[in-house]
Amino acid sequence: MTPLGPRLRSVRKKKGITQSDLARSIGISVSYLNLIEHNKRNIGPALVAKLTRALDIDPQHLSTPQDARLIHDLENLAAEPLFRLSRLEPKAPKEIVANHPRWAQGILKLYRSNQACSEALEAMSQRLNSDPYMVESSHQIMNIITSIRSFSEILEEVPDLPDDVRNSMTTGISAESRKLGIAAKSLFEFINEPGKSPRSSTPADQVNDFLIDRHNYFEELEDAATSLRTRIDKSGHRLSDALFDYLQEKHGTKIEFRTPQARSTPGTASQYKYDPKSRSLYLANTLPEASARFQLAQHLFELEYGDALAGILKSADLTGEVYQGALRALLNYAASAFLFPYEPFLEASEKTRYDIQLLRRAFGGSFEQICHRFTTLKRPTAPGVPFAFLRVDPAGNISKRYSLPNLPLPRGDGACPLLLAYRAFLTPGQICTQIGALPEGEKNLYIARTVSKHVGAYGEPDRMYAIMIACEGHYIDQVLYGDHLSGRGDQHLTPLGLHCRTCSRRSCQHRAHGSVLGTL
Numbered sequence: 320m321t322p323l324g325p326r327l328r329s330v331r332k333k334k335g336i337t338q339s340d341l342a343r344s345i346g347i348s349v350s351y352l353n354l355i356e357h358n359k360r361n362i363g364p365a366l367v368a369k370l371t372r373a374l375d376i377d378p379q380h381l382s383t384p385q386d387a388r389l390i391h392d393l394e395n396l397a398a399e400p401l402f403r404l405s406r407l408e409p410k411a412p413k414e415i416v417a418n419h420p421r422w423a424q425g426i427l428k429l430y431r432s433n434q435a436c437s438e439a440l441e442a443m444s445q446r447l448n449s450d451p452y453m454v455e456s457s458h459q460i461m462n463i464i465t466s467i468r469s470f471s472e473i474l475e476e477v478p479d480l481p482d483d484v485r486n487s488m489t490t491g492i493s494a495e496s497r498k499l500g501i502a503a504k505s506l507f508e509f510i511n512e513p514g515k516s517p518r519s520s521t522p523a524d525q526v527n528d529f530l531i532d533r534h535n536y537f538e539e540l541e542d543a544a545t546s547l548r549t550r551i552d553k554s555g556h557r558l559s560d561a562l563f564d565y566l567q568e569k570h571g572t573k574i575e576f577r578t579p580q581a582r583s584t585p586g587t588a589s590q591y592k593y594d595p596k597s598r599s600l601y602l603a604n605t606l607p608e609a610s611a612r613f614q615l616a617q618h619l620f621e622l623e624y625g626d627a628l629a630g631i632l633k634s635a636d637l638t639g640e641v642y643q644g645a646l647r648a649l650l651n652y653a654a655s656a657f658l659f660p661y662e663p664f665l666e667a668s669e670k671t672r673y674d675i676q677l678l679r680r681a682f683g684g685s686f687e688q689i690c691h692r693f694t695t696l697k698r699p700t701a702p703g704v705p706f707a708f709l710r711v712d713p714a715g716n717i718s719k720r721y722s723l724p725n726l727p728l729p730r731g732d733g734a735c736p737l738l739l740a741y742r743a744f745l746t747p748g749q750i751c752t753q754i755g756a757l758p759e760g761e762k763n764l765y766i767a768r769t770v771s772k773h774v775g776a777y778g779e780p781d782r783m784y785a786i787m788i789a790c791e792g793h794y795i796d797q798v799l800y801g802d803h804l805s806g807r808g809d810q811h812l813t814p815l816g817l818h819c820r821t822c823s824r825r826s827c828q829h830r831a832h833g834s835v836l837g838t839l
Contacts, residue, residue: 323367324358325417330374331356345369358413363793387724388531389416389423394821395730396430456506463499467492524730526644527720529635535721536697537631537652543624544656558658558683559608562615566600570622573597574615576604593618605773609685616654624653652695659684659692665703668693672799673704675750675766686770690788694721704794709787711740718784726763726791727817735816736829740787743767747783752800754792755815758823762792762812764801 331341342352345366354360362370371377393412416423470492474485551565552558566572591614592601600618602611621628628649637645659682671677678689687710696703707726710719715732722728729735736742739753746769753765767787795801804811816822819832 323362323417324356325414327370327374328356330376334374336374341370341373344373358417363791386416386420387727388528388722389420389427391722391727391730391817392427392430393423395818396426456502460499460502460506463495463502467495467499470495522640522644523720525637525641526648527722529637529641529645530648530721532635534697535652535695537649538698539627539631540624540649540653541656541661541698543620543627544653545660547620547623548657548660559612559615562612562619566615566619566622570619571598572618572622573599574602575599576602576611578604590614607685609683609688610772612683613654613658613685613688616657617650620653620657621650628653651691655688655692655695658682658688661696661698662701664692665696665701668696668703669797672797674799686768687784687786690786691719693788704790704797706788706790709740709789710784711787712782712784713744715741723791725761726789728789729817731818733818733820733832735818735822736831737813737815738787739765739767739813740785743769743785743787744783747771750800752804753813754795754801754804754811756812757815757817763789764792764795764798764804765789766798766800 331338338352338356339349342349346369347366351360355362390412393415412423415426470488474480474488474492480488551561563574566574590603590606590610593599594601600615602614606614628646631649632642632645635645664678664682667678667681673693675686675689678684679686682689684692690706690708693703693706694708697705705723707723707728708719708721709717709728711717715734717729717731717734720728720730729738734741737755739751739755742753743749743751748769748771750766750768753767754762755765756762765787766789767785769783769785771781771783773781790798795804814824814827816824816827819830820834822830822834824830824834
């Protein structure tokens, strides 16, 4: 639940409106409004809209997506070893964000700084123990120090040494000291060499924050995709053929499908490669048609709208690895907007009640592509059901994550094992559904399925992921996957958390780590 209660009360008082007058104007009881103002009741978008109209304010004055992210991040702070004995109050993050949002941002900034320093120290420790050059240099420095110490102890403990021996040992100390200086300088230069410093931040999280700040909606990319599709899709041929012809005729791109080499490294590089000198685009012939078409659309958008993409990223002040990650995210968005045009796709989604299989056949997309497009249907004048998105591998590594203000998803390891994304691996290839209840009572609909991606020749294992989307419970009637679950009572609810260490459930039989919350 987003912390709008205290802000609602503050705005109401500033405008000189009584609880009874406000409650009457929006058609609820005074007691219910009082519970809302004290954050003791969840409210949906419809009631928020009534409140903001009655108070004549922008909805952002009450609650923003950043509030929910702040709360979630502060709750994660409780799992830090530094605070495990402090018995932090579980409700405090909401109260802090609601009443003192800048303090919340300051606390989180300190937390992230501490986390970055810890990660840098850990990375340095790993390098000291694994990098051959650093191991050898450290051993050399320790040997030199031992030699200097031995000479010094002899000089100190044997006062009647002959002059020639004493001079020889003094010369030895001087020589070893010079070696120590050279070795230490060489080691420090190696550590500080550009590109060898350990990373102290997580670019994936920063890219995710960038998308959330923009509500994962880019009107300029939607318009560009519509314009590009109008220019290309005129012949009535298959879209893949139209893309192929347009790239060759307009940009002189040579497109070649190649057989991946055996035992190639899994990843985008083995599936897609562009040589700008020869204008040659190489695609693996093992790519499904939907994936090949998506790669062609990405490449075309980068050629024709590269400056527009750079402008979006420049305004967000992104650099380095974060810039590259955000660029990939925007290219994914643009290709999706091109292949699944907003109005037709939204109309089909609402007509089929978000039936992923029917939409795949209608638009020729993969399961992951259709699910990803759901998360971008955020046009203010024509929004779709808001979905969160998660992609995770069998080891629990999260490679894509998009949360919603009132529907957070796990970040990093130690996630709740009851979450549908992890349970989907038990039934590969089947669509699974779940109504999950978070500790505070919020009920959400979760939909998940595993997907496999063939990456090479015979003998190479496929990459497997679980793709999960989720929406808040009050949208369940608009999504067909909830039909067999709704109206069956609480016995069909799955009690969920986000991370074991910050989950307040006392009797969970699936707990992998002890909770750090004070209530336990």
